[in-house]
Amino acid sequence: METIVQSQKTLFLSGKTLSYEFRIRQLQKLKQLIINYQDEILEALFKDLHKSRFEAYSTEVGYVLKSLTHTIKGLKKWMKPKKVKTPYYLSATSSYITYDALGTILIIGPYNYPFQLIIEPLIGAIAAGNTVMIKPSEFATYTEKILVKLVNNHFDKDYLYVIEGDYTVTSKLLDSKFDHIFFTGSSRVGQIVYEKASKHLTPVTLELGGKSPTIVDETANLKIAAERILFGKFLNAGQTCIAPDYIYVHDTIHDEFINILNQVINTRYSDMNYFGRIINERHYKRLIGLIDETKMIQKPTVEAETKLISPTVLIDVTWDDKVMQEEIFGPILPVLKYANLKDLVSLLKTKDKPLALYLFSNDKKNQTYVFENLTFGGGAINDTIMHVSNPYLPFGGIGMSGIGAYHGFYSFKLFSHTKGYVKKATWFDLPIIYPPYTKFKEKLIRKIFK
Ligand code: NAD
Numbered sequence: 001m002e003t004i005v006q007s008q009k010t011l012f013l014s015g016k017t018l019s020y021e022f023r024i025r026q027l028q029k030l031k032q033l034i035i036n037y038q039d040e041i042l043e044a045l046f047k048d049l050h051k052s053r054f055e056a057y058s059t060e061v062g063y064v065l066k067s068l069t070h071t072i073k074g075l076k077k078w079m080k081p082k083k084v085k086t087p088y089y090l091s092a093t094s095s096y097i098t099y100d101a102l103g104t105i106l107i108i109g110p111y112n113y114p115f116q117l118i119i120e121p122l123i124g125a126i127a128a129g130n131t132v133m134i135k136p137s138e139f140a141t142y143t144e145k146i147l148v149k150l151v152n153n154h155f156d157k158d159y160l161y162v163i164e165g166d167y168t169v170t171s172k173l174l175d176s177k178f179d180h181i182f183f184t185g186s187s188r189v190g191q192i193v194y195e196k197a198s199k200h201l202t203p204v205t206l207e208l209g210g211k212s213p214t215i216v217d218e219t220a221n222l223k224i225a226a227e228r229i230l231f232g233k234f235l236n237a238g239q240t241c242i243a244p245d246y247i248y249v250h251d252t253i254h255d256e257f258i259n260i261l262n263q264v265i266n267t268r269y270s271d272m273n274y275f276g277r278i279i280n281e282r283h284y285k286r287l288i289g290l291i292d293e294t295k296m297i298q299k300p301t302v303e304a305e306t307k308l309i310s311p312t313v314l315i316d317v318t319w320d321d322k323v324m325q326e327e328i329f330g331p332i333l334p335v336l337k338y339a340n341l342k343d344l345v346s347l348l349k350t351k352d353k354p355l356a357l358y359l360f361s362n363d364k365k366n367q368t369y370v371f372e373n374l375t376f377g378g379g380a381i382n383d384t385i386m387h388v389s390n391p392y393l394p395f396g397g398i399g400m401s402g403i404g405a406y407h408g409f410y411s412f413k414l415f416s417h418t419k420g421y422v423k424k425a426t427w428f429d430l431p432i433i434y435p436p437y438t439k440f441k442e443k444l445i446r447k448i449f450k
Contacts, residue, residue, distance in 0.1 A: 001169075004161050005176045008104045008131035011158040018101055018129045020079055024072060026126050029154070031068040034061060034119070037150050041115055044142035048114060049236060050277035050306075059235070063389070064119040070391045070408055071127050078127070078412045084420075089448050092425035099416035101129030103179030108170055108193065110185040111279050112239040112329075114140030117207075118147060121182045122160070124411025133178070134162045135170050137185075139279050171196075178202050180415065184241075185209075186327075187400050194403075205404035205414060207241070208397055209327050212356040213348060214244035214384065215370065217341065218252050220360035224382065226260040227268075229358070230333075232384025234269065234311050237276030238331040242356040242377075242385050245327060246317070246334040248344055254337050261313055261335075262297055269311045278307040278330060287330040290323040300331075341366055345373050353377075355401035358384045377401050 016022065034041070038061050045056040081098045105125045109118040118136050125132045134151065136144045144164055151162045163169060167189075174181075174196040183193045184207040197204045216225050233244050249257050269275065278284040284307040291300070291312055301310040309331050314323060317334035324334060338344040348357075357379040359370045367381050377397035378387045387393055388407075396405030406414050432441050 001163060001173060002176055004157055004163075005104060005133060005173075005178075007158040008133065008161070011156075012101070012103050012131045017131060017159065020076060023079075023127055023129055024075060026155075026159075027068055027072050027075070027123065030119075030123070030126065031065060031072070033150050033154055034065060034068075037146065040146050040149075041143070044140075044146045045115065047142040048140040049112070049239070049279060050275070051236065052274045055235065055274075055276070060113055060116040063116050064123065067120055067123055067391060067408070071123050071412070074409060075127055075412070078409055086422070090422065090424075091430055092428040093422050095420070095422050098419045098421070099128065099413065100419050102415055102417055103130060105130045105132045105415060106135065106173060106176075106178040106181045107132060108135045108181070108183045108185065109137050110241075111137035111139035112236060112241070114143035115147070117184045121184075121205075121406060121411065121415075124406055125182070125415045126160075127412045128415035130179070130415055131158065132160050133173065134160065135173060136162065136164075138164070138166045138169075180205070182406075182414075183207065190402070205396070205406065206402045207404075207406075208355065208400065208402040209241045209329065210352055210354050210397070210401045211245040211324075211327055212242060212354040212358070212376070212379075213351075214247045214358040215338075215341075215344065215360065216247060216249045216253070216257060217359070217361040217363060217366050218250040219363040219366070220253070221362065221382070222253060222257050222260050223264075225360035226257065226264045228382070228384050229360070230261065230264050230268065230311065232358070233333050234275070234331050235385070237278060237309070238333075239276065239279065239329055240385065242388055243329075244333070244356075244358055244384050245354075246324065246336060248336050248338045250341075251337045251339050254335075258297060258313070258315060258335065261333075265298070265311050265313070272301065272308060272310060275308070275310065275331075278309060281307065283307075283330065284309070287328070287332060290328060290330070290332055292321060292323070295321075341369065345370060348374055353397070353399040353401060355397040356380075356385070356387075377405075 041061050042053055042056045045051040081096045084095045086093050086095045107121050114137050136147050148162045151160050177200040180203050181197050182205045187208045190206040190208045194204055229244055295314040295316055297313045300312040312332045314334045317336050353375050355377040357376040359381050361367055380387050391408030394405035394410040395407045396402050
């Protein structure tokens with residue numbers, strides 16, 4: 001494995017991956033390969049997580065195809081050096097920003113969107129001119145195999161290479177010196193990655209998770225709120241990093257909202273053929289352990305053999321409940337009550353900064369209050385999870401939910417070094433900066449720098 005990392009470094013140093021033509025060709029090739037392999041990818045996602053074709057296409061295959069189209073279209077402009085303003089005291093000077101490729105990148109992926117969360121950062125890394133080592137999640141085994149086939153059979157291993165294996169492989173990989181590590185996964189493993197990266201002072205992007213709150217205030221359109229919250233929560237059986245983890249509902253509309261949630265569950269989630277399954281037995285058992293049977297609004301269907309847990313809503317939940325002690329990452333939705341928005345915001349401020357936050361409200365003052373007073377990775381007003389699909393928005397967490405942001409141009413920028421430089425004319429020189437320093441020179445510099 002170390003040999004491949006070294007040969008990727010050698011290829012990078014040769015400069016072959018840097019030209020616009022090379023990058024575009026690789027992006028186009030990747031796009032065509034995904035189109036060619038799409039049926040196999042959809043099948044792998046079904047086998048790993050029981051994703052329906054609609055879900056697997058919209059959140060994984062189609063999602064990255066759209067991202068490739070966006071990147072291919074934008075790359076020429078993104079790569080162009082940008083001229084920026086120059087202050088008057090830098091006389092006869094012009095200033096520029098260029099984006100330099102970083103070198104050899106390591107991308108580590110999670111199991112929940114096992115295709116998208118490898119390919120999406122990969123698009124940025126290729127666009128920025130790097131060579132890339134890829135370590136998919138070992139838990140989504142079928143998708144891992146298809147990634148190996150798609151990448152290793154069609155790209156030179158000195159350029160892109162997928163390495164299979166469990167966490168010991170990742171751990172060994174992390175001993176090598178990379179130019180950047182892009183990790184998506186849990187905060188627990190994120191800390192391990194960060195610590196290992198620090199040995200080489202390697203910069204990291206950490207796309208982590210956590211408990212993302214949703215607030216439904218007394219002015220919200222309750223039917224729309226129920227539809228959109230349940231959609232965001234139960235997509236991929238709740239195994240989505242930006243899924244609403246729990247909901248706070250204003251006490252005056254609480255009972256009505258619970259009734260609506262119940263109705264929507266009955267209409268939209270009666271057929272479990274279109275519903276995801278939990279990735280493995282460990283997580284299935286963990287989730288079952290979070291369900292307090294005395295708090296369910298309806299009894300879920302659970303099936304250990306297929307790892308099915310149908311949509312489960314828990315009411316009268318408090319922060320003492322087990323379900324509130326960790327990121328749920330499954331189809332269990334706890335509902336809590338609140339009476340005063342300011343008090344709720346004060347409470348949420350005491351929690352870790354979440355990856356996402358959603359507010360359902362038709363009151364502009366409440367919208368502004370929540371979005372100005374709380375810090376979180378990203379979010380939505382009157383919707384859930386959709387911000388992730390806009391390539392013009394940076395996507396990433398803050399604090400325990402992550403470091404750095406990507407998507408679209410932000411991915412290109414993330415995998416580049418933003419280099420600033422000035423270009424100065426030689427026909428003009430301002431000798432005041434050179435010693436000896438007189439009183440007059442000091443007076444002058446004080447006039448300029450203030
Ligand atoms: P995980 O942290 O268990 O695993 C992620 C990757 O780390 C896997 O490839 C795994 O092989 C590797 N790994 C595991 N243990 C390791 C160790 N000790 N040393 C080195 N590598 C190790 O995460 P997961 O269970 O696959 O995914 C779920 C988590 O990911 C959730 O917390 C979720 O919120 C988060 N997530 C975040 C985003 C985001 O974009 N922010 C997206 C998806 C998932």
